[in-house]
Amino acid sequence: MAVSSGTTSLSVVFAILALGIFAPRVKADQRAFFVFGDSLVDSGNNNYLATTARADAPPYGIDHPTHRPTGRFSNGYNIPDLISMRMGSEPTLPYLSPELNGKKLLIGANFASAGIGILNDTGIQFVNIVRIPLQLEYFKQYQQRVSALIGAAKTKQLVNNALVLMTLGGNDFVNNYYLIPLSARSRQYSIEDYVPFIISEYRKILLRLHDLGARKVLVTGTGPLGCVPSELAQHSRNGECATELQKAASLYNPQLDAMLSSLNDELGSHVFIGANTKQMHNDFMSNPAAYGFVTAKIACCGQGPYNGIGLCTAMSNLCPNRDLYAFWDAFHPSEKANRIIVDQIMTGSTEYMKPMNLSTILDLDSNNW
Ligand SMILES: *[C@@H]1O[C@H](CO)[C@@H](O)[C@H](O)[C@H]1NC(C)=O
Ligand SMILES: *[C@@H]1O[C@H](CO)[C@@H](O)[C@H](O)[C@H]1NC(C)=O
Numbered sequence: 001m002a003v004s005s006g007t008t009s010l011s012v013v014f015a016i017l018a019l020g021i022f023a024p025r026v027k028a029d030q031r032a033f034f035v036f037g038d039s040l041v042d043s044g045n046n047n048y049l050a051t052t053a054r055a056d057a058p059p060y061g062i063d064h065p066t067h068r069p070t071g072r073f074s075n076g077y078n079i080p081d082l083i084s085m086r087m088g089s090e091p092t093l094p095y096l097s098p099e100l101n102g103k104k105l106l107i108g109a110n111f112a113s114a115g116i117g118i119l120n121d122t123g124i125q126f127v128n129i130v131r132i133p134l135q136l137e138y139f140k141q142y143q144q145r146v147s148a149l150i151g152a153a154k155t156k157q158l159v160n161n162a163l164v165l166m167t168l169g170g171n172d173f174v175n176n177y178y179l180i181p182l183s184a185r186s187r188q189y190s191i192e193d194y195v196p197f198i199i200s201e202y203r204k205i206l207l208r209l210h211d212l213g214a215r216k217v218l219v220t221g222t223g224p225l226g227c228v229p230s231e232l233a234q235h236s237r238n239g240e241c242a243t244e245l246q247k248a249a250s251l252y253n254p255q256l257d258a259m260l261s262s263l264n265d266e267l268g269s270h271v272f273i274g275a276n277t278k279q280m281h282n283d284f285m286s287n288p289a290a291y292g293f294v295t296a297k298i299a300c301c302g303q304g305p306y307n308g309i310g311l312c313t314a315m316s317n318l319c320p321n322r323d324l325y326a327f328w329d330a331f332h333p334s335e336k337a338n339r340i341i342v343d344q345i346m347t348g349s350t351e352y353m354k355p356m357n358l359s360t361i362l363d364l365d366s367n368n369w
Contacts, residue, residue, distance in 0.1 A: 031362075032108040032158050033092050034214070035080045036135050037167035039114030040332065043080060044071025045130060046114045048096040053115035053126040058314050059301055063322055063335055073114060075300065075322040076335035080110060080165060082342040083218075087163065087362065095138050096130075105146050108162060111135040117171035118198045118205065121185070125175070132168065132205055139212055159213035163361070166209070169256070170222045172198050173248045174230075174331075191244070195251040199259050206263060210271060216361055218273050218345065219260055221253040223281040223333075229299040230330035233308030239297055253278050257354065264355075273361065274354040280344045284326050284337060291340055296326035300334060 035041050039053065046054045054071065055061075061069040063076035071094065072078045081091045092108040093100040100109060113130035115123035120131055130138070147155045177185045177194055189197060209217060225231065226245035235242035253276070260272040288296040300319040301312035310316075312329035319325055328334040333341065344352045346359050 030089065030107075031087060032106065032162035033080070033084055033087060033089060034108050034139065034159075034162055034164045035092060035110040035112050035167075036132065036139075036164070036209070037112045037220075038116050038171050039073045039112075040170070040220075041078060041080050041110070041165060041167045042071065042073065042094075042112040042114045043078060043091065043110045044094040045096045045110065045112060047071040048094070049113070049128045049130070051115065051126045051128045053113075053123070053129055055114070059312065059316075059318050062318075073329065073332040074335050074338065075328045077338060078335075079167070079338050079342055079345075080112075082338055083163075083165060083345070083358070086342065086346055086358065095142065101145075102149070105142065105149065106158065109139075109142055111138050112167070115171060115175060116168075117176060118168055118202045119172055119176060119185075122172045122176040125179075136205070136208055136212060139209075143213070156213060160215050162214070162216070163358075164209065164214045164217040165220075166206070166217055167220045168202065168205075169198065169252060170225060173222070173225055173245060173252075177248070178245060191248055191251065195248070195255055199252070199255045202256070203259050203263065206260075206272060210267065215269075215271055216273070217271055218275055218358065219256070220275045220277045221256050222249050223277050224285060225249045227281075227285055227297075228331050229297065229302065229306040229308030229327050231308070232297055233305040233330070236306075249278055260354075270355055273356065273358075275345055276348075276352045276354070277341060279352055280341045280348075281333075281337075283344075284340055288326060291326075292323065292336070293326045294324045298325070299327040299330050300325040301329050306330075 047056045055073045056069050056071050058069055064070055084091045090107055092110045093104060095109045095111045115126035115129045116131050117123060123129055143155055143159060177183055185194060224241060224246060225248060226242035231242040231245055232239065257274050260274045263272055264270055284291040284293060285296040297306055299307035300322050301316050303309055303316050307317055308330045322328065322334050323336040325334050326337045346357060348357050
């Protein structure tokens with residue numbers, strides 16, 4: 001498997017480096033990987049923070065190779081892990097992990113933090129989470145640390161050649177606009193005005209990421225927000241998706257696409273790649289059986305209708321076979337669903353990946369990015 005061979009060759013590289021035979025350097029064919037965003041891509045940063053937005057207790061991680069909770073909001077691997085594997089790399093460590101130092105920094109880093117959004121006021125109920133301005137500040141700090149290791153020129157090269165994943169936006173609806181009836185943002189903006197507002201804020205974030213050296217950035221849209229078990233539990237009588245959130249997602253995703261295209265035009269390069277995660281989800285939600293799922297409505301872990309109420313804890317209902325469920329908990333896809341999503345990211349047509357899929361990106365000579 002690509003994973004184990006990647007791991008082995010990296011350990012050989014590290015062993016050689018540890019002997020001090022060569023000055024540390026990045027393998028020419030090894031791209032670094034950086035991850036920014038929310039719980040869909042947090043690999044454990046929130047474990048190091050005083051917040052309730054965390055996945056550090058069983059049964060989270062039940063299908064991870066360690067069979068232990070890792071901070072990932074999944075039964076096993078999350079989307080960044082599966083992308084790392086496709087790149088032949090080890091999973092990137094959470095930036096806040098004390099293990100992320102020395103040569104491990106050269107693999108990349110995961111800056112994501114569960115609960116955050118595009119807006120600073122998204123996820124305020126989670127108190128101490130790493131909001132996007134701080135994630136980007138950490139990215140700058142990361143580059144200073146790597147510079148001390150390999151010098152400024154090679155650091156710039158490492159960052160320019162890296163793949164970046166950005167997953168943001170769902171919480172600006174779920175944990176902000178629609179969190180409570182008559183939320184501050186919903187009194188300030190109609191949903192038709194809120195979407196362009198957050199898209200314009202997102203644009204600034206992506207430009208800042210470009211300023212910091214990112215040159216190939218996968219940007220995921222939101223999934224079908226109204227169809228997740230949590231929303232079905234609150235709003236659905238017969239399994240139909242929640243209309244308000246579905247409307248929000250259908251306003252948001254095309255505007256995100258348009259914003260990415262306009263940014264690329266402005267930069268004169270395909271820096272930002274849009275991943276149509278709504279379509280990817282819709283595929284297995286509209287025909288779960290075709291993807292080997294028994295349900296795309298009921299979460300594997302949880303309680304109440306659709307197992308969609310409250311958190312997934314040791315006291316929750318837990319399905320025996322996680323691969324049969326599209327949703328692991330009330331909000332997050334199972335590892336199996338993550339694999340289907342990453343397959344599409346890798347090889348999907350332009351309907352899924354605009355303007356190109358990840359296999360095409362990885363084949364590009366990074367000097368031509
Ligand atoms: C969010 O917070 C950062 C500082 O932490 C600030 O620079 C930025 O302007 C804020 N964004 C908005 C939209 O207020
Ligand atoms: C996506 O990837 C496949 C191969 O993995 C390739 O054949 C196809 O042309 C790619 N599609 C696009 C639109 O880049």
